[in-house]
Amino acid sequence: MRWTTEMLVAFTKKVLRPAWWETMERRRSPNVADDTEEAQAIAERLRSAFEQQDLGILAGVLDPDVRWGGEEDTPETCHNRADVLAWYGGLIDRGFRASVAATAVEPDRIVLTLDVTRPGGGTSRNHQAFRIASGHVVDIRDHEEGPAAHH
Numbered sequence: 001m002r003w004t005t006e007m008l009v010a011f012t013k014k015v016l017r018p019a020w021w022e023t024m025e026r027r028r029s030p031n032v033a034d035d036t037e038e039a040q041a042i043a044e045r046l047r048s049a050f051e052q053q054d055l056g057i058l059a060g061v062l063d064p065d066v067r068w069g070g071e072e073d074t075p076e077t078c079h080n081r082a083d084v085l086a087w088y089g090g091l092i093d094r095g096f097r098a099s100v101a102a103t104a105v106e107p108d109r110i111v112l113t114l115d116v117t118r119p120g121g122g123t124s125r126n127h128q129a130f131r132i133a134s135g136h137v138v139d140i141r142d143h144e145e146g147p148a149a150h151h
Helices: 005-015 018-028 032-052 055-061 081-093
Strands: 062-068 097-106 109-117 123-133 136-142
Touching: 032 055, 032 097, 032 109, 032 123, 032 136, 055 062, 055 081, 062 081
Parallel strands: 062 136
Antiparallel strands: 097 109, 109 123, 123 136
């Protein structure tokens, strides 16, 4: 049997999670302006969450199944919203503070440059890439080169 496009679409919709399918439909959408506008709004909420140390704001932008970590799973990899909030909450409780130094917004991701102040003093500059799908952050990764780098 030869698969037609319609057959593949029907099969994919039944097999894959509806949220994934919705994300794929959005990515094919020619209306990039709406995607960018949505990403801008999420970027503002991320900025507020970090600068106000507000885990409630952060929770609102995270997908329930957000993943934070590198390509490989490690004991430090976060696999859901609760893991990510616990990690950031622990940093706040230990006295770490972050301010947003720069933001780069694309339709499918936001790259933040964060100046992180450690409890005993001293700061470091960190870059985090937040991948977006269906209006929420679905993946967080370290981003070595900062906002100017392209994927």
